[in-house]
Amino acid sequence: MAAAPSLLILHPRLTLFTTTTLRPLSLLFPHHFSSTTTPNATGRSISLSSPPSDYTQKIDVNPPKGTRDFPPEDMRLRNWLFHHFRQVSELFGFEEVDYPVLESESLFIRKAGEEIRDQLYCFEDKGNRRVALRPELTPSLARLVIQKGKSVPLPIKWFAIGQCWRYERMTRGRRREHYQWNMDIIGVPDVTGEAELISSIVTFFKRIGITARDVGFKISSRKVLQEVLSLYSVPETSFAKACIIIDKMGKIPMEEIKKELKLVELSDDAIEDLLQVLSMKSLTELEEKLGDAGEAVRELKQLFSLAEKFGYSEWIQFDASVVRGLAYYTGIVFEGFDREGKLRAICGGGRYDRLLSTFGGDDIPACGFGFGDAVIIELLKERQLLPEVPVEVENIVCSLDPDLQGAAATVATLLRGKGQCVDLVLESKPLKWVFKRAARINARRLILVGKSEWERGMVNVKILSTGEQNQISLDDLH
Amino acid sequence: MAAAPSLLILHPRLTLFTTTTLRPLSLLFPHHFSSTTTPNATGRSISLSSPPSDYTQKIDVNPPKGTRDFPPEDMRLRNWLFHHFRQVSELFGFEEVDYPVLESESLFIRKAGEEIRDQLYCFEDKGNRRVALRPELTPSLARLVIQKGKSVPLPIKWFAIGQCWRYERMTRGRRREHYQWNMDIIGVPDVTGEAELISSIVTFFKRIGITARDVGFKISSRKVLQEVLSLYSVPETSFAKACIIIDKMGKIPMEEIKKELKLVELSDDAIEDLLQVLSMKSLTELEEKLGDAGEAVRELKQLFSLAEKFGYSEWIQFDASVVRGLAYYTGIVFEGFDREGKLRAICGGGRYDRLLSTFGGDDIPACGFGFGDAVIIELLKERQLLPEVPVEVENIVCSLDPDLQGAAATVATLLRGKGQCVDLVLESKPLKWVFKRAARINARRLILVGKSEWERGMVNVKILSTGEQNQISLDDLH
Numbered sequence: 001m002a003a004a005p006s007l008l009i010l011h012p013r014l015t016l017f018t019t020t021t022l023r024p025l026s027l028l029f030p031h032h033f034s035s036t037t038t039p040n041a042t043g044r045s046i047s048l049s050s051p052p053s054d055y056t057q058k059i060d061v062n063p064p065k066g067t068r069d070f071p072p073e074d075m076r077l078r079n080w081l082f083h084h085f086r087q088v089s090e091l092f093g094f095e096e097v098d099y100p101v102l103e104s105e106s107l108f109i110r111k112a113g114e115e116i117r118d119q120l121y122c123f124e125d126k127g128n129r130r131v132a133l134r135p136e137l138t139p140s141l142a143r144l145v146i147q148k149g150k151s152v153p154l155p156i157k158w159f160a161i162g163q164c165w166r167y168e169r170m171t172r173g174r175r176r177e178h179y180q181w182n183m184d185i186i187g188v189p190d191v192t193g194e195a196e197l198i199s200s201i202v203t204f205f206k207r208i209g210i211t212a213r214d215v216g217f218k219i220s221s222r223k224v225l226q227e228v229l230s231l232y233s234v235p236e237t238s239f240a241k242a243c244i245i246i247d248k249m250g251k252i253p254m255e256e257i258k259k260e261l262k263l264v265e266l267s268d269d270a271i272e273d274l275l276q277v278l279s280m281k282s283l284t285e286l287e288e289k290l291g292d293a294g295e296a297v298r299e300l301k302q303l304f305s306l307a308e309k310f311g312y313s314e315w316i317q318f319d320a321s322v323v324r325g326l327a328y329y330t331g332i333v334f335e336g337f338d339r340e341g342k343l344r345a346i347c348g349g350g351r352y353d354r355l356l357s358t359f360g361g362d363d364i365p366a367c368g369f370g371f372g373d374a375v376i377i378e379l380l381k382e383r384q385l386l387p388e389v390p391v392e393v394e395n396i397v398c399s400l401d402p403d404l405q406g407a408a409a410t411v412a413t414l415l416r417g418k419g420q421c422v423d424l425v426l427e428s429k430p431l432k433w434v435f436k437r438a439a440r441i442n443a444r445r446l447i448l449v450g451k452s453e454w455e456r457g458m459v460n461v462k463i464l465s466t467g468e469q470n471q472i473s474l475d476d477l478h
Numbered sequence: 479m480a481a482a483p484s485l486l487i488l489h490p491r492l493t494l495f496t497t498t499t500l501r502p503l504s505l506l507f508p509h510h511f512s513s514t515t516t517p518n519a520t521g522r523s524i525s526l527s528s529p530p531s532d533y534t535q536k537i538d539v540n541p542p543k544g545t546r547d548f549p550p551e552d553m554r555l556r557n558w559l560f561h562h563f564r565q566v567s568e569l570f571g572f573e574e575v576d577y578p579v580l581e582s583e584s585l586f587i588r589k590a591g592e593e594i595r596d597q598l599y600c601f602e603d604k605g606n607r608r609v610a611l612r613p614e615l616t617p618s619l620a621r622l623v624i625q626k627g628k629s630v631p632l633p634i635k636w637f638a639i640g641q642c643w644r645y646e647r648m649t650r651g652r653r654r655e656h657y658q659w660n661m662d663i664i665g666v667p668d669v670t671g672e673a674e675l676i677s678s679i680v681t682f683f684k685r686i687g688i689t690a691r692d693v694g695f696k697i698s699s700r701k702v703l704q705e706v707l708s709l710y711s712v713p714e715t716s717f718a719k720a721c722i723i724i725d726k727m728g729k730i731p732m733e734e735i736k737k738e739l740k741l742v743e744l745s746d747d748a749i750e751d752l753l754q755v756l757s758m759k760s761l762t763e764l765e766e767k768l769g770d771a772g773e774a775v776r777e778l779k780q781l782f783s784l785a786e787k788f789g790y791s792e793w794i795q796f797d798a799s800v801v802r803g804l805a806y807y808t809g810i811v812f813e814g815f816d817r818e819g820k821l822r823a824i825c826g827g828g829r830y831d832r833l834l835s836t837f838g839g840d841d842i843p844a845c846g847f848g849f850g851d852a853v854i855i856e857l858l859k860e861r862q863l864l865p866e867v868p869v870e871v872e873n874i875v876c877s878l879d880p881d882l883q884g885a886a887a888t889v890a891t892l893l894r895g896k897g898q899c900v901d902l903v904l905e906s907k908p909l910k911w912v913f914k915r916a917a918r919i920n921a922r923r924l925i926l927v928g929k930s931e932w933e934r935g936m937v938n939v940k941i942l943s944t945g946e947q948n949q950i951s952l953d954d955l956h
Contacts, residue, residue, distance in 0.1 A: 059584055059837045061625035064609060067578035069622050072636065075574045091894045093871040093901030093919065096553045100545035100655065101579060101641065102611070106537055123601040126645050131542060133580070144547050147539035153918065155904065158550065163579065167604050177578065185904070192883055192904040199887070203894060309884030310891050359537045393571040405670055406787030409677070413788050416569045416681060423571030426633065426663070426670040440631065441571065 066168070066176025076389040078179070081208075081373060082161055085181040088204045089159035092196065094183055097158045099140035101165075105130035107139045107359075112240040112327035119166035121176070133165035137182045138328070138355070138368060145186055146361035154187030154364065175374065184368030191299045193367045194332045194351060195306035201336060201347060201369065202312040208376075209385045212312075215346060218319035219303065219334045222350070223296035224286065225323065228277050232270035240327040242266060246278065247325040280320040299332060328352040332367070343378055347371035393441040398425040398434045400450040408449045411459055411474070415447075418478045438464055447477075544646070544654025554867040556657070559851060560639050563659040566682045567637035570674065572661055575636045577618035579643075583608035585617045585837075590718040590805035597644035599654070611643035615660045616806070616833070616846060623664055624839035632665030632842065653852065662846030669777045671845045672810045672829060673784035679814060679825060679847065680790040686854075687863045690790075693824060696797035697781065697812045700828070701774035702764065703801065706755050710748035718805040720744060724756065725803040758798040777810060806830040810845070821856055825849035871919040876903040876912045878928040886927045889937055889952070893925075896956045916942055925955075 063069050070078055089096065105122045122132035134140060137160050145156065160182045168174060183200055185193040198217060205215055222243060229239060241264040249257055254275075261271050280286050283304065287297050300318060307313045316334075324333045331351030338346060349369025357363040380386045395415055399408035405428075412424040423441055425434060438446050448460040453471055461477070462469045541547050548556055567574065583600045600610035612618060615638050623634065638660045646652060661678055663671040676695060683693055700721060707717060719742040727735055732753075739749050758764050761782065765775050778796060785791045794812075802811045809829030816824060827847025835841040858864045873893055877886035883906075890902040901919055903912060916924050926938040931949055939955070940947045 059621060059624075060582060061621055061837075061839075063578045063618075063621075064580060064582055064607070065605075067580060069578070069618075069625070070576035071622060071626065071630075072573035072575055075576055078576075079574065090871075091897070091899050093874075093899055095550035095869055096557065097550055098548040098553055098556075100541045100547070102542060102545060102643075102655075104538060104542055121603070123603070125599070125601070127543075129542070140541075140547075143537060143539055143541075144549060147547075148549065152549075153915070157901070165580075177580075188904045190883075190905055192887070195887065196902060196904060199891065306884055306887060309887040311888070359539075361539075391573055393568075396571075405668075406784055409670070409673065409784060409787040410789070413677065419569075421569050421571055423635070424674060426666045426674060427668055437631070 064176075066174075068175065068177070072391060073389075076391070077377070077386070078373070080387055080389050081376070082179075082181075084204060084207055085159075085161050085371070088200055088207065089181075089183055091203065092157070092183070092200045094157045094159040094200075097141070097144070097160050098162055099134070099137065099144060099160070101134055101163055102131050103134050103140055103143075105132040107143060108132055108135055110240075110327045110358075113244045114327055115325055116166065119168055121165040121167040134162070135164055135166050136326070136370060137162050137164065137180060138184070138326075138352070138370070139359075141182070141184055141186075141368070142355050142359055142361070142366075145364070146356055146359060155193075156184070156186035158186075159183045179373040181371040181373075182368055184366060186364050186366045188367070189353070189365035191302045191332060192306060193365075194334070194349075195303055195310060197349060197367060197369050198307070198316065198334060199310045199312060201371065202310075202315050204371075205315075208380065208387075210379070210383070212314040214339060214379070214383060215315070215336055216339055217316045217334050217336050218322040219300070219316050219332065220318065220320050220322040221296045221300055221332045222323065222329050223294070223299070223331055224277065224290070224320055225274065227290050227294050227296050228274050229266075229270065231273070232267055234266055234270060238264040238266065242274075243323045243329070244325060244327060246274075246321075246323045249278070249321060278321045281318060283318045286318070286320060295331075303332060324348050324350055326352075328355045328358070330354055334369070336371075338375075338379055338382075340382070342382065343375050346375045346379065391441050392421075393423045393443055394421045395445045395447055396423045396425065396434065396438045396441065396443040397447045398429070398449065400448055402428045404449050404451065404454060407454050411447060411449055411477070414474060414477060420478070542654075544652075546653065546655070550869060551867075554869070555855070555864070556851070558865055558867050559854070560657075560659075562682060562685055563637075563639050563849070566678055566685065567659075567661055569681065570635070570661070570678045572635045572637040572678075575619070575622070575638050576640055577612070577615065577622060577638070579612055579641055580609050581612050581618055581621075583610040585621060586610055586613060588718075588805045588836075591722045592805055593803055594644065597646055599643040599645040611655075612640070613642055613644050614804070614848060615640050615642065615658060616662070616804075616830070616848070617837075619660070619662055619664075619846070620833050620837055620839070620844075623842070624834055624837060633671075634662070634664035636664075637661045657851040659849040659851075660846055662844060664842050664844045666845070667831070667843035669780045669810060670784060671843075672812070672827075673781055673788060675827060675845060675847050676785070676794065676812060677788045677790060679849065680788075680793050682849075683793075686858065686865075688857070688861070690792040692817060692857070692861060693793070693814055694817055695794045695812050695814050696800040697778070697794050697810065698796065698798050698800040699774045699778055699810045700801065700807050701772070701777070701809055702755060702768070702798055703752065705768050705772050705774050706752050707744075707748065709751070710745055712744055712748060716742040716744065720752075721801045721807070722803060722805060724752075724799075724801045727756070727799060756799045759796060761796045764796070764798060773809075781810060802826050802828055804830075806833045806836070808832055812847070814849075816853075816857055816860075818860070820860065821853050824853045824857065869919050870899075871901045871921055872899045873923045873925055874901045874903065874912065874916045874919065874921040875925045876907070876927065878926055880906045882927050882929065882932060885932050889925060889927055889955070892952060892955060898956070 108117065108120055110117055116135045120132050120135055122130060125131050141158065161179060163177055164180050165177050167176060183197055185197065225243060226239060229242065242261060245257060245260045258271055277289060283300055290297055307316050322333055322335050324335065329350040330353045333350035335348045336346040347369055349367065351367040353365045354363050355366065397408050397412045399405050408424060412422045415422050423443065443464060446462040446464055450460060453460055458471045458473050459477065460469060461472045583598065586595065586598055588595055594613045598610050598613055600608060603609050619636065639657060641655055642658050643655050645654060661675055663675065703721060704717060707720065720739060723735060723738045736749055755767060761778055768775055785794050800811055800813050802813065807828040808831045811828035813826040814824040825847055827845065829845040831843045832841050833844065875886050875890045877883050886902060890900045893900050901921065921942060924940040924942055928938060931937055936949045936951050937955065938947060939950045
């Protein structure tokens, strides 16, 4: 009863390339040509083993460059991290929201020279609309707040955990996607908003074992720059651009910084004064420069005072060089950093009181932060704080006889109905295999369904940690 | 101290269009021109109120066509749904995984004429790679299984909840994105796999209040078609295509179906016989046609027998017309349907034993299902089973004096440290406002920080349901 030759289509041998090595692995996959022919009603045979040739192809088994798969072990870690993001947000009374990962490109187009704008993952869809995979969540938040209008009472306290994308031509070990935890407060003009946000991040750090010895927050205010620039009659249009340039300090040479600042109409005097102020690490020093009447100094002092009451003074320090790389910040800005100085910023945020009007809405005072899933994992690895998150399935249920597969299903259903997690062995397997699987999934109990016990309404229950074994009736099983 | 005219930039009034109405709403947004001028160290003033004009624009406040925002009330419903997806998957011992939402287009290119292929949300990235927002999760699963190779012991039992995209030019009330819950078993050739998967969906339905009176599963096998087609020496290459055409039955006229089947080389006799078999709703009738020696009948009978043991017989029925619209199914196929017949399929799945080889991997027997987040919500609405998922923040903490804002922060921090969720009032607000907010967030306790109590280390705690009020010392607060 051989397969009809006309039905047996040869599967082409494939050469596989991986993007990570760019070398052909020349893996010649063995294929299942053991034609599992099936006699049918008329005695003719058909072949079920050869794949339909018209969609055979070679694929790259890796996810697209810069993206990640989450196999179970990575997914458990991601869930652990997100669980803490969620729990902390809820502890602070924030409500979860989400937005489309695909937004109109126009939502992210700002002309201040931000890195995030240059790396926009944008394209034209089949309906000729310019769209982009979101590089950040804040513009979508602003869009939703404008859309909701007065139907949502202020203050709004929302959090989100969303995937964000950036297209970088050069790879520097940076991925093209990451998840970002955001918390935002809309409708609170006072610096209590920023103080509350930093408190939530500190709470998060503490929960995952990170201390003030590992991490600190550099805090400043865009109003510091604004007050300096106002001394030199710098046009307001230059402000956001100047901030973005200043954010590159330490990443590109100082001469380059100065050149770019000149291009946005800052005089040599203004630049010198600005750079001098930006080097300040003391609020007292800043107060000497700007006086105590301005908002910059007043708000910063208030924030440091509130930090004491919240109990996180040891985590924060004034550092005028922090401006953050997003154009829309208007007041306090902050940045979480690794005290060993090995990693990029862990998180960052600040006040953005005027973002909504740039989208055509009424301005509402607002502040928020973004916290990525990449640097924190690196930090936890560095500090050996990465948790073990093992797979754990309470029970494994197995029949000792192929005829009892249905009985095993009954037992599994019974236990699951009582809220017990069950890995049901779906094939006839030797006991050795079952014990190995039980160990892999960290099962606590092995429940064996054997013929003689089953006839008496009983199953064999083995506690795997002790080896203790008992026959238990179905009624008593829970 | 008026703002320097050179710094005050007028914000253009905007007209806002929404895509849903396509009518100009002519909303003339009032803007904050109440120039909050700030005296600075030198006595000069700067304006902080006008937005930086170089990124002012008008935006559409709606998410892109076919996509959704998730404001808090919708997010709570999504979390409720996903929570049940997760809990059921874990009850069945499945491990969670995820894959990139952006994959290589080649992963989804199949030539069998599937609807899913025609609606691919694909584009060229800046690096000239053809990429696509995933329309389904199974190809990514197959990719990851091939990549992992022998490092993962079989059977693999994985689940995922991922956003999937399809680009439809015509809108028929269908969205361009939805979330899909998938459960897959890789490495089990027996029909116990399919039986286990259907059991998990039934468990899910029961948990959310859906009964066998609301929903059923139509079950068949692609092997039914294969055995019929083999009687007429239909080339194997036509098989997947014929399945896709048959899946359109009831959606396009029967004459069209027949015409398309002829185009994939089915004779008139084959078509007539096929359509006659596809109308069968009884396994006995099918057995009379195909005999009892073939895999189709044997596996279907086994599945119905296992369903009894799992305890979900009343949920399932044989229906030969079910073939499902994906090219890669090879055996049992099933579809969850609304018994009132108002809605599209709620979920669907089946066996796909030969998908891996189409990607250049070794074939491993596999089965799985996809369960979208859209139709189930419609069904719950229809049956008035949609849950109330209210926002709940246990405590609201408020200072009675602006000077005590820091004290309120201390109280909030204390409670949060004890695991209590706290909405901290971040501004000075009248008590009436605080009670209104407390009601909105369903707070159980209102904690007021007043001057005289605070000086004695006490706060005022009001149980909102009873109105009971006590002064409690910070040490006793938890």
